[in-house]
Amino acid sequence: MTATKENSKPKDTTFKYSRFLYGTLVLLSVYFLATKQIDSAMSNLGIALIFDPFDQKVTWKNRPAYQQVWLIVHLSVVFGLLGIMLFNWLAK
Incomplete structure (x- = not known):
């Protein structure tokens, strides 16, 4: 007879999928930047x-500084690309 845990939770794979999708979208953005499609990259x-x-699951206040810096720089790049896109649109 084998013993099983009744309260065992299924393994949380959200972290792996999130990291994979994040990396895929960042690489896709790099491709769009290389092909000069600013709107798609942004x-x-x-x-x-x-x-x-x-x-x-970690709140913003409890995150290490390098994670906060990474996400702030990422958001700054998005806003920078938005600015470039709007400037090009207004310059037409």
Whole structure:
């Protein structure tokens, strides 16, 4: 007879999927930047932020400084691309 744990929880694989999707969208954004499609790069980079590459259960105040800096720089790049896109649109 084998013993099983009745209270065992299923393994949480959200972290792996989130990191994979984050990396995929960032790489797709790099491709769009290389092909000079600023609007597609900006949107994919912004969507990548939804899939936080770090532990999503940790609140912002409890995150290490390098994670906060990474996410702030990522968001700054998105806003920078948005600014470039709007400037190009207004310059037409």
